Each structure stands twice: as C-alpha cells, then as structure tokens.
Amino acid sequence: MNDAVYSLDDIVMRYGDREVCRVSHLDVPPGSITVVMGPNGAGKSTLLRMMGFLDSPTVGDIHFRGELCTNGSEPSLAMRRRVTMVFQSPALFQRSVEKNVAYGLEVRGEENVQARVTEMLETVGLSHLAKAKTSTLSGGEAQRIALARALIFEPEVLLLDEPTSNLDPESVSVVEDLISRIVKERGTTVVLVTQNVFQARRLADRVALMIDGTLIEVGTPDDVFTHPQDARTDAFVRGVMVY
Amino acid sequence: MNDIWQGVQEAFSLIFTADGEVMRIVALSLAVSVSALVLSAAVGIPLGIWLAFRRFASRRLAIAFLYTGMGFPPVVVGLVVFLLLSRSGPLGWSGWLYTPKAMVLAQVIIAAPIIAGFTMVAVMAVNRNLRRQARSLGANNLQVTMTMLQEARVGMLVAVLAGFGRILSEVGAVMIVGGNLKGSTQVLTTATVQFTRMGLFERSIAMGMILLTLTFLTSLLWVLLQGGALQES
Numbered sequence: 197m198n199d200a201v202y203s204l205d206d207i208v209m210r211y212g213d214r215e216v217c218r219v220s221h222l223d224v225p226p227g228s229i230t231v232v233m234g235p236n237g238a239g240k241s242t243l244l245r246m247m248g249f250l251d252s253p254t255v256g257d258i259h260f261r262g263e264l265c266t267n268g269s270e271p272s273l274a275m276r277r278r279v280t281m282v283f284q285s286p287a288l289f290q291r292s293v294e295k296n297v298a299y300g301l302e303v304r305g306e307e308n309v310q311a312r313v314t315e316m317l318e319t320v321g322l323s324h325l326a327k328a329k330t331s332t333l334s335g336g337e338a339q340r341i342a343l344a345r346a347l348i349f350e351p352e353v354l355l356l357d358e359p360t361s362n363l364d365p366e367s368v369s370v371v372e373d374l375i376s377r378i379v380k381e382r383g384t385t386v387v388l389v390t391q392n393v394f395q396a397r398r399l400a401d402r403v404a405l406m407i408d409g410t411l412i413e414v415g416t417p418d419d420v421f422t423h424p425q426d427a428r429t430d431a432f433v434r435g436v437m438v439y
Numbered sequence: 440m441n442d443i444w445q446g447v448q449e450a451f452s453l454i455f456t457a458d459g460e461v462m463r464i465v466a467l468s469l470a471v472s473v474s475a476l477v478l479s480a481a482v483g484i485p486l487g488i489w490l491a492f493r494r495f496a497s498r499r500l501a502i503a504f505l506y507t508g509m510g511f512p513p514v515v516v517g518l519v520v521f522l523l524l525s526r527s528g529p530l531g532w533s534g535w536l537y538t539p540k541a542m543v544l545a546q547v548i549i550a551a552p553i554i555a556g557f558t559m560v561a562v563m564a565v566n567r568n569l570r571r572q573a574r575s576l577g578a579n580n581l582q583v584t585m586t587m588l589q590e591a592r593v594g595m596l597v598a599v600l601a602g603f604g605r606i607l608s609e610v611g612a613v614m615i616v617g618g619n620l621k622g623s624t625q626v627l628t629t630a631t632v633q634f635t636r637m638g639l640f641e642r643s644i645a646m647g648m649i650l651l652t653l654t655f656l657t658s659l660l661w662v663l664l665q666g667g668a669l670q671e672s
Contacts, residue, residue: 250571277577287572290590300576
C-alpha cells in the first residue's frame with residue numbers, strides 16, 4: 197500500500213527477555229479507522245505507543261508517510277506533532293479543563309487559542325466545564341476532555357487506546373460519533389485499540405487482531421468477522437475464550 | 440507552674456515592646472535563614488530535578504549519597520565547616536569563622552540535600568503517563584520537562600518548606616561555626632539554649648514563641664502560595 201500512513205515491517209518489542217509485541221507487517225491507510233482488537237496483554241497498547249513515537253521497537257521498521265522513523269532515525273518534532281495519542285486513562289494535567297484543552301496549541305505557539313478551546317469544548321459538549329478542575333470530572337467527562345485536547349490541533353493521526361473502556365453507554369456513543377465525524381470531516385487517520393468486538397464492528401474500516409503479543413490477522417471487517425483466516429480470530433470474534 | 444506563666448507574660452512583654460536584643464536576634468535569624476534557604480534551593484532544586492530525569496551509570500550511588508546528606512547530623516556538619524574555616528583549615532583565609540557567613544554555609548550543607556531529595560521524589564512521583572501524554576501532544580523536551588515540574592509543584596514547594604524548617608530549627612552547627620556571639624552571631628535557636636542555661640526563662644520562652652510563630656507563618660505562606668494546586672490535588 198503506497199499511500200499508507202504507517203507501514204510496519206518485522207516489528208518486535210522486548211522488555212528484557214520478554215517479547216510483548218510482534219508485527220510482521222501492517223499498513224494503515226489514510227483517512228480511515230483501523231481497529232486493533234485483542235484480549236488483555238495482547239500487545240495492543242505497546243503497538244500503539246510505537247506508532248505514537250513514544251516507544252521504539254527493539255527491532256523492525258516503522259515508516260510514517262514513507263519516512264523511516266526507527267533504527268536510529270528518530271522522528272523529528274514536526275513529525276511527532278502530526279500524531280497524537282489518547283490513553284486509556286485520560287492523563288489530564290493538574291490545571292483547569294480549558295488549560296488542558298489548550299495545551300497542544302500552546303506548545304506549538306499557535307494563536308487564537310481561547311476561541312479554539314471554546315469551540316472544541318462546545319464540540320464535545322462540555323463548555324460548562326471550561327473553568328472546572330480536572331479532579332472534579334467524571335470518567336466520561338475526563339475522557340471527552342482528553343479527546344478534545346487531542347483533536348484541537350487537528351492531528352493527521354489519532355491513536356486511541358481503549359477510549360471508551362470505562363464509559364457509560366451514552367458517553368460511548370458521544371465518543372464514537374466524534375471519532376466517526378473527524379474521520380469524515382477532516383480525513384483524520386484513526387488507530388483505535390479495543391477489546392470490544394461490537395465497537396470494532398461499528399467503527400472499523402480495517403480490523404487487526406492481536407493475540408499473545410502477535411498480530412495474527414488484518415483485513416476488512418467483513419474479512420475478519422465473517423471470513424476469518426485464523427481459527428483464533430474466529431474464536432475471538434465469536435466470543436469464545438482463546439486466551 | 441507560676442514560673443512558666445510569669446515567663447510567658449514577660450516573653451509577651453519582650454516581644455510587644457520590641458526589646459532591642461530580641462529584635463536584633465530575630466533580624467539576624469531571618470537574614471541567615473533566608474540567605475541559607477535561597478542558596479539551598481538554588482543548589483537543591485536543580486540537583487533534585489537532574490537526578491529525577493537523568494539516567495546514568497552511578498545514579499543509584501548518587502542517590503544513596505543524597506539520602507545520606509539528608510540525614511547529616513548537624514553537629515557533624517558544624518564540625519566539618521569549623522575545621523574547613525578554622526585558621527589552619529583550607530578555607531581559613533576567608534575569615535568566615537564565627538560570622539553569619541559560616542552559619543549560612545553550614546545551613547546550606549544541611550538543607551540543600553533535603554530540598555534536592557524531596558524535589559527528586561516529587562518529580563519522580565509524577566504519573567509516567569503524563570510525561571508520555573505531554574510528548575504525544577507535541578511538547579518538545581524542554582516543554583515536557585516544564586510540564587512535569589509544574590505537575591510536581593506542590594511536592595517541590597514542600598521540599599523548600601522542609602528545607603526552611605530544618606534551617607530555622609537548626610542549632611548544633613550554627614552554635615559551632617557561629618559561636619553564639621552576642622550581637623553578631625546569636626540567633627533564635629542558639630539564644631534559646633543560652634538563655635535557658637542562664638535561667639533567663641522569659642527570654643528563652645520569647646525566643647521559642649517567635650520561632651514557633653515564624654514556622655507557622657512560613658507554613659501559612661506556603662499554603663497560600665500553593666493555592667489552587669492544593670485544591671486540585
């Protein structure tokens with residue numbers, strides 16, 4: 197896939213002697229939602245951190261927009277700023293909601309920050325919490341603020357690590373709508389990690405499945421959910437315990 | 440009991456009539472303590488931050504030395520500074536012995552490791568994901584560092600406060616290197632010791648009350664300075 201945002205080849209990540217992630221090949225197409233599924237400890241978050249340039253693989257190549265950014269080629273700040281990640285736990289700073297949302301703009305030295313923050317808070321439906329302290333937010337509100345903070349500088353790639361795992365159904369719906377909207381309206385490339393098969397069915401343009409630290413299958417939702425090639429994929433999507 | 444009550448009354452009288460000797464001791468104490476605090480913070484905070492962020496081969500050893508420094512017995516520090524500054528010592532030429540400068544030097548050696556140690560722990564205690572998140576939001580290395588320091592600000596303020604508390608209450612080292620000379624190196628703690636030994640309880644109680652008040656006011660000031668940070672934590 198020539199226009200892939202990411203191309204990963206022969207990636208292995210080890211912590212000491214323990215191998216936690218192995219990906220022989222993965223392309224992420226632009227302007228789409230790639231959902232990485234798998235049980236706990238499958239290596240999904242590790243994969244996401246490598247794609248977010250937060251961790252480097254022990255071996256293997258990651259190309260971002262055709263540019264190699266591993267094996268001694270450190271991603272530049274400009275490259276890093278095209279990608280952002282939202283963690284499973286929202287990781288908000290000890291400052292007000294609006295200052296959290298403004299963070300990405302401020303570190304880039306951008307202008308018109310206040311107006312953009314106001315607009316973004318309206319988008320996620322949390323304008324009334326602009327001055328609130330982050331410690332007073334509910335889990336759902338915190339996750340939406342984390343998402344707003346990531347979206348405000350319009351990243352080319354949005355990496356989401358189980359963004360709805362602790363949310364109630366209404367908040368899940370709000371977050372999923374937002375994700376779908378930014379892909380449609382802005383052409384943002386999204387890589388989303390989840391254990392939720394139903395969420396993957398609702399959102400994915402492409403689905404990847406990881407088990408025991410290894411990427412075992414990648415394809416369209418139809419490929420993976422209806423015609424899985426690997427018996428473990430079949431078992432996972434049917435909800436049979438495979439781990 | 441009556442003696443104590445009488446002592447307290449006379450102590451209040453000494454304070455509120457701005458007794459010349461008491462005020463001179465308070466002024467010197469504040470000058471020495473604040474100077475020592477500023478220098479200790481100037482050394483301790485950068486050192487603590489550096490140890491929190493840097494990874495190097497002998498880091499554990501360096502931290503072990505730092506922890507040792509946090510527990511330095513003040514009289515040992517006083518002895519070392521005394522030997523350094525004494526006429527036959529390597530710094531004898533400075534002429535600092537039995538001056539406020541020697542007292543500041545001793546207090547810096549006592550307080551800087553405390554400030555460095557608490558600062559290091561405060562910075563290291565910041566959630567690791569926050570560092571990753573800042574980086575992922577586009578912060579450069581300096582911006583990530585500044586964000587982490589801002590996250591650790593309450594702990595760092597406590598570090599400075601702990602250093603000041605140690606400085607303010609220190610007696611052994613300043614007694615040795617300052618000599619408790621009336622009018623030139625006598626501070627609140629050393630004066631309290633001397634007045635107690637001389638049976639001048641109203642004066643020693645006055646010194647003690649001023650020390651406690653200063654400690655309380657400092658704590659109150661820090662709490663006010665921390666403001667919203669404490670509420671958010």
